[in-house]
Every structure is written in C-alpha cells, then in structure tokens.
Amino acid sequence: MALETDFPLIYLLSTHLEDEKRKDILAQLPQRSLTSDAKEAEVIVGHIFRKQRALLELRCLKVAVESESSEDEDKGEPRAKRRKTAHGNSVRVVKLAWLTDSLEKRHPLPFDGYMVYEGIKAAHVPGPTPRPGTAPIQRRRAPAPIARSPSSSSSGALPPIPEYLKTKYSCQRRTPANPPNSTFIELLRDVRTKRRLEKDEIGVRAYSTAIASLSCYPRLLKRAEEVERLPGCSSRIAELYHNFLATGKVLEAEALKNDPQLSCMRLFDSIWGVGETTAWEFYSRGWRDIDDLVEFGWNTLSRWQQVGIKYYDEFQTPISRHEAQGIGQLVLEHANLHREGYHMVICGGYRKGKNECHDVDVMLTHPDLDATHNAIDDIVAKLEGSGLVSHILSIKADNSMRGQKPTTWKGGTKGLGAGFDTLDKAMIVWQDARGEEKSGLHRRVDIIVTPWRTKGCAVLGWSGDTTFQRDLRRYCKEELRLKFDSSGVRSREDGSRVDLEKDEETDGFAADMELAERMVFKGLGLTWRRPDERCTG
Known part of the structure; x- marks a missing residue:
C-alpha cells in the first residue's frame, strides 16, 4: 500500500x-x-x-x-x-x-x-581537534579538584591495596555480601541498571567490573584517589565517587528514579519473562504500565509474560530463608519418591546467605547415574500431583540428551548444547495448594538435576553473582586453556574432559556437593571461597 x-x-x-x-x-x-x-x-x-x-x-x-x-x-x-x-x-x-x-x-x-x-x-568539517560537546567520552577524566575531596587531606598517604585485589579475576578474591562501601556501590548498581535498560553492553560490563572491585575493598573509602587505583575502576568511577562525597548522590543513578521513561522501562523489566529488549518494545507501542499490557497487549504476550503479570505482586514479595528451606525439602522428598538417595542443595541467593530472595534454585543429584537420567519430568509430575506446582513453564533435559556428559568443545567451535547452563532443568510456578484452600503465595522456582560425577561444577555454576561467574570462565580460558560450565570442564586444546572431582587415591567421587565444589576450586588452582564470599554484585 x-x-x-x-x-x-x-x-x-x-x-x-x-x-x-x-x-x-x-x-x-x-x-x-x-x-x-x-x-x-x-x-x-x-x-x-x-x-x-x-x-x-x-x-x-x-x-x-x-x-x-x-x-x-x-x-x-x-x-x-x-x-x-x-x-x-x-x-x-x-x-x-x-x-x-x-x-x-x-x-x-x-x-x-x-x-x-x-x-x-556544521558548515565545514572540523579539523582533528574535536569540537566542544562532540566527544564527551574521550573527555571523561577525573577532574583536578579530586585531590581536594571533602574527606581527604592533601598530604595523607593512600592506604596500601591488598594483594588479593591486584588480580583482574574476581573469582580469586573474597567478596563479602555487605562491604564497607555498600552505599556508593548501590548507586553504581542503579547506574548499571540504567545502562542495561539503554542496551549499553559495554557500559554494563565496565560498571560490573568496577562494582566487583569496590565490593571486595576491605575499608571505607575516604578519597577519590583510592578508587582510581583499584582494578577495573576508571577515572570515571573516581569522578563519580568525588561527586558522591560532595553531594551524597550520583546523578546518573538519580535519573533512573526521576526519568519517566526509565521508570517505565524498569517496571516492565521487573516482570518475569520480560527483558530490556521486550521492555523497549512495550514502551515503543505506547504502553506505560501493567494495566496497558493487560488491556492492549494481552494476546500478544508469551505465556511466561502472562504468568509474570498475573502474579506480579506475589513474585515481588520476598521469599524468606525459612520458606526457601521448606520448598527445598519438599522438592527433595518428591525426588526420593522417584528414587531413594537424592542429595539436595539450595543455590542462588539463598546459598550466598541472603535473608530474602525472589526465587528459589533447588539442585538435585544422586550417586546412581541412572537415577538422574531423564528424572526431571517425573520429579515435577510428582510435585504437580501433590498440589505444589500451579504452572510448568519449561522443562529441558539437555544433559540427559547428551548422555549426562559435559557439553562438547572442539577447538573454538560451539558443540551441541554449548553454553554456560546446560543441565536438566524445570522452571515452575510453585504454590502450596494442599488442603481445602490454597494458602501459599505463588513463587518462582527452578529445579536443576545434575549427574553425581560433575555435581561440584554444577553447584559452583549456580552459586555466585554474575561477575564472579564471568570471571571464573575467563580465568579458565585465559590462564588454564579450559572451558568451564555447570556441566563440567573441558580442554580448549583437544576438547577432552578434565575430571576435577574424582579422588585419585580412592578412585571415587566426593561424598557431597560442597566437598565436590571444593575439589573443583582446588583443581582450578583457586582458593576456596564460601558462597557468601562470591557477592560481586
């Protein structure tokens, strides 16, 4: 037309x-x-x-x-x-x-x-010197007044940087959940969220690296010069800290709260099943709140998104440690109905020591390899039959389809099922509806099944913040020429499996998941870090 x-x-x-x-x-x-x-x-x-x-x-x-x-x-x-x-x-x-x-x-x-x-x-093409306002990125440097920060002295020596902070890999550092500079770090997280919503992947990576570095700094920062010395913290981060000392704010973080468009994007992004790309799509259609999605776009939404909207308030309600423990135990009980002898660990935020989380990641394994092969369907069916699952959104048995072997690797090419998370997994909506009335809130729950021989890699792959996991993979690639994911470890030279979880003396595997995870750390030449020390932000 x-x-x-x-x-x-x-x-x-x-x-x-x-x-x-x-x-x-x-x-x-x-x-x-x-x-x-x-x-x-x-x-x-x-x-x-x-x-x-x-x-x-x-x-x-x-x-x-x-x-x-x-x-x-x-x-x-x-x-x-x-x-x-x-x-x-x-x-x-x-x-x-x-x-x-x-x-x-x-x-x-x-x-x-x-x-x-x-x-x-412009009337003519400018010479090699950029015109004012046309190249703000190149001009971003920590300003001269940084040396006169409110809490600094012009002659005071800077405290030494701890040796463990001099590495570029956050998986080699202790990163606690509540660092001394958490107020400033939270503002940087807001800036990172803003960059993610703007689809600035480079900015997201840069801020993630800086946040991880600041999160493991062991003392309260008092001068902006302290910031710029840290790995991954550029003069831009130092400049933001200089302004934070002076005003208590970071202007770009304020924009996330005050800009109507970004506020709308953040709302959409918080819906389960909606990421930043889809959030932009919703916004471009003129939708501005959840009511708009329901009234004007309901039939165009995926099933995940419809569920995310239907139970939005319940999904936003935090899950206590006590409730997460109860969910994990019920999953374990129903796994043992499939076959006695399952082991269970609750991963994610719970394992990192958080008092509250917004979903529950339950990992299962069994010493008998046959017991974990194609077990995910039956375990979820048993939970559903007991009135504990209201929606089954996804069930994948990628690991069973590979014969419960690690993903393939052939010298730089992606093999079948290549990726960081390729275990058997179910994404479900949990609700305890046993008895006469439905009493429990709807909760987001992932159930993951891993074979016994690679349970340490599986638990490690599901127990650390994003930057920790990214740096772990990078460390394995750049320092060891290995490829790591939650299904196991392979050589990048010939694709062969590298078994880090087998005891050479006994020719057996670790007795539980945490011990197996410790063996993986040792095999990779890394110091053991408790899950609550992997909080890179």
Whole structure:
C-alpha cells in the first residue's frame, strides 16, 4: 500500500539491525526518501537509545554538528531549535521505532518520544581537534579538584591495596555480601541498571567490573584517589565517587528514579519473562504500565509474560530463608519418591546467605547415574500431583540428551548444547495448594538435576553473582586453556574432559556437593571461597 505522505530524507543505520529487518524497512520506503550519504540526511534512524551513542554514530559517519539539543534537556523552545530554524540544516537521530511506527501508519509521525539527539550540521568539517560537546567520552577524566575531596587531606598517604585485589579475576578474591562501601556501590548498581535498560553492553560490563572491585575493598573509602587505583575502576568511577562525597548522590543513578521513561522501562523489566529488549518494545507501542499490557497487549504476550503479570505482586514479595528451606525439602522428598538417595542443595541467593530472595534454585543429584537420567519430568509430575506446582513453564533435559556428559568443545567451535547452563532443568510456578484452600503465595522456582560425577561444577555454576561467574570462565580460558560450565570442564586444546572431582587415591567421587565444589576450586588452582564470599554484585 502506498504511503500517504512523503518522508524526510532518511539514512538508516545498520547498528544492531538484522539484515532481514533492514531489507524489509528499505523495501517499504520510496527511493527518494533514502540516502546513502549520512551528511545529507535530515533524519538518521537506528536501533539506539542514548545521546552519547548518537554522537558516536555521527562521528563515525563524519557528520559534524556545531550545536545540539537533546529531548531530555530541551523543553518548549530550546536554543538549538531556534538556531536550527535559522540555519535550515538540522539533523535528527531518532529511534528505529519512529520509522516502523510511521510505516505502519503510512505517514511520518511526530518525533516526540522518539528523539535521541537533535543538532545543527556544521558548515565545514572540523579539523582533528574535536569540537566542544562532540566527544564527551574521550573527555571523561577525573577532574583536578579530586585531590581536594571533602574527606581527604592533601598530604595523607593512600592506604596500601591488598594483594588479593591486584588480580583482574574476581573469582580469586573474597567478596563479602555487605562491604564497607555498600552505599556508593548501590548507586553504581542503579547506574548499571540504567545502562542495561539503554542496551549499553559495554557500559554494563565496565560498571560490573568496577562494582566487583569496590565490593571486595576491605575499608571505607575516604578519597577519590583510592578508587582510581583499584582494578577495573576508571577515572570515571573516581569522578563519580568525588561527586558522591560532595553531594551524597550520583546523578546518573538519580535519573533512573526521576526519568519517566526509565521508570517505565524498569517496571516492565521487573516482570518475569520480560527483558530490556521486550521492555523497549512495550514502551515503543505506547504502553506505560501493567494495566496497558493487560488491556492492549494481552494476546500478544508469551505465556511466561502472562504468568509474570498475573502474579506480579506475589513474585515481588520476598521469599524468606525459612520458606526457601521448606520448598527445598519438599522438592527433595518428591525426588526420593522417584528414587531413594537424592542429595539436595539450595543455590542462588539463598546459598550466598541472603535473608530474602525472589526465587528459589533447588539442585538435585544422586550417586546412581541412572537415577538422574531423564528424572526431571517425573520429579515435577510428582510435585504437580501433590498440589505444589500451579504452572510448568519449561522443562529441558539437555544433559540427559547428551548422555549426562559435559557439553562438547572442539577447538573454538560451539558443540551441541554449548553454553554456560546446560543441565536438566524445570522452571515452575510453585504454590502450596494442599488442603481445602490454597494458602501459599505463588513463587518462582527452578529445579536443576545434575549427574553425581560433575555435581561440584554444577553447584559452583549456580552459586555466585554474575561477575564472579564471568570471571571464573575467563580465568579458565585465559590462564588454564579450559572451558568451564555447570556441566563440567573441558580442554580448549583437544576438547577432552578434565575430571576435577574424582579422588585419585580412592578412585571415587566426593561424598557431597560442597566437598565436590571444593575439589573443583582446588583443581582450578583457586582458593576456596564460601558462597557468601562470591557477592560481586
């Protein structure tokens, strides 16, 4: 169907845009509305959401701007808008959703709500020195006033960095659950959440590394210079701490609370079954709260998302350690109905010592290899038959399909089932509905079954924060030329299995899960860390 109105001259960015999606969009636009030269485009469209990323794309495209105004900063009649009108040479960077929504309506929509950046094209291409405002990333350095932080003295010596903090791998460090600098760390977590919602993967990784480093620092920070010395903490983190000392705040963290769009994104992201990509999709459709999802989009939601919305308030209600213990024991009892002799460990936040968590990860194993082969279906069926499961959302038996062997590895290529978590697993909604009335809240529960011979790797893979797990895999790869995941350890040279859990003297396996996990630490050349010392944030 023909478009009702001509579109402005558009340059379509390929960033994070699949080829099929790009081809489909280009096929719907007339040739006169497209340009392959970004310098002459009136609108640059891309799958981007942050002003800094828009500026980076403009620099890569060699589109120079001499003034700017962002949607967040400019309300009413901004300076840049007045100059744009005078020059008649503006450039807008807008979200991809503007173009897809406009094509659906068959005419260009207003840019409100879609604008990422708006500026005036420079009359000439600037020289090698960047113009003010066009390269904020390169200019991010800890400012000179840092030396005069409120709690610092100009002549005081900095305390020594502990030896264990000099490593780049957080799996080699003790990281407690409640570090001395937890207030500042929580604000950095908010910044990381903001970056994740903005799909800034590099920023998420950088802040995760800094948070892990700060979390294992053993004393209260008093000066910003202390921060910049720590591994993974850049001058940007030092600058944020300098401002935190002065104001008690981190401005980017404040934006997560005060920006209406980010608040809406955070709400959607908190729904079980919805990640940041889907949250953006919901927002681009004009949905702003859970009621909108129910009223306007219910039939388009996945079953996971519908369950996540239906029991949203219950899923947000924390699970106490006592309740988690009860769930774990009931799972163990029903596993022993399948075959006597199962062992059980509750992993995740519970094993790291948290007083409350929002889901329960129950891991099962059995000394008899036959007892764990394709056991997950029967165990869940027994729980459901007892009135303990209201919904079965997913059951996978990847490990049983591989004959309960570690995932394959062939010199850098991914084998069948390759990935960090490839054990037999069920994702269920738990509710104790025994008796005359349903009394328990709906809870998110994962049940994981691992074979006895790799139970140490399994427990380790499910007992540590994300950065700890990431650095563990990185350490194995870079230092040992091994590939680790929760199904076992393989050599990156020839793909052979590396057995770290077998006692060479007795030719037997560890008697329980924690002892097996200790053997894995030892086999990897790592100091044993209790689960509550793996809280990298």
